[in-house]
Amino acid sequence: MLSLNALSPMLADSRTIDLSESGWIYEQRLSGCRLLAQTRTPTRSGKVQLQTRDGSDATGWFPEVVESLAQLKEGPCILDGVACVLDDRGRCDREGLSERAKRRGWYRGARPVFYFVFDLLMVQGADLTNEPLSQRKQRLARLLGTPLLNVIPVHHYERSEAVALLQQGKAQADFAGLMAKRGASIYKPGIRSADWVALNAQGPHERIPT
Structure with a gap:
């Protein structure tokens, strides 16, 4: 069975890709x-543990996320995602998150943190890392089918939606x-893989078909 302490997140490459190529799905960067x-x-007690990219134990940092994840009944599970603080317009607020992370816990007046989940690596103790991403996404959608406070599944887009978002985003x-x-990509812990690519809306990192 997978162990969180022995895992590192899979990382994205930064290169040019052709958006007319089939087989890709797209998510908004957070x-x-x-x-x-x-x-x-x-x-079992101690049901939830949070770990940062560098392996730090962040369980006590964001208790509202821990409390929400503790409601999952299909454990043990391992999820991958991004913790964010949102502003009044629903946008990621880096300064707000930095303040929460710096304080290492809840405090009076703290702004809530939301855990945006985009991948599922284990469910009911079964290792999913060698399953295609498309199948992991389906399992994640079922796991989070019942909404949880402070836990949000990340929506993914097909090519036509991604092209429109990148074109619109260049002006934002x-x-x-x-x-x-x-x-079809499998999950490769700790690897910077060419199967995941970061597309910067403000830079020429993709070929957009016309």
Whole structure:
């Protein structure tokens, strides 16, 4: 069975890709803190653990996320996502998240953190890392089918939607870009893979078909 302490997140490459190529799905890039999360079975104590990209234990930093994930009944699970603080317009607020992370816990007047989940690496103890991303996405959608407070599944787009978002985003200073991921890709912990590509809306990192 996978162990959170032995895992590092899969990382994205930065290169030019052809958006007319089939087999890719796209997600909006989020400005936040990359987190892996492990839940336990409901009968065990210490059900949830959060871990940053560098392996730091962040379980006590964001108790509202821990409390929400503890409600999952299909444990043990391992999820991959990004912790964000949102502003009044629903945009990622880097300064707000930095303040929460710096304080290492809840405090009076703290702004809530939301955990945006985009991948599922283990469910009910079964290792999913060798399954295609498209199948992991389907399992994640089922797992988070019942809404949880402070836990949000990340929506993914097909090519036509991604092209429109990138074209519109070039005129928006707060649009960070997209993540392109091969639907057939397996999860490679700690690897910077060409199967995941960061597309910057403000730079020439993709060929957009006309």
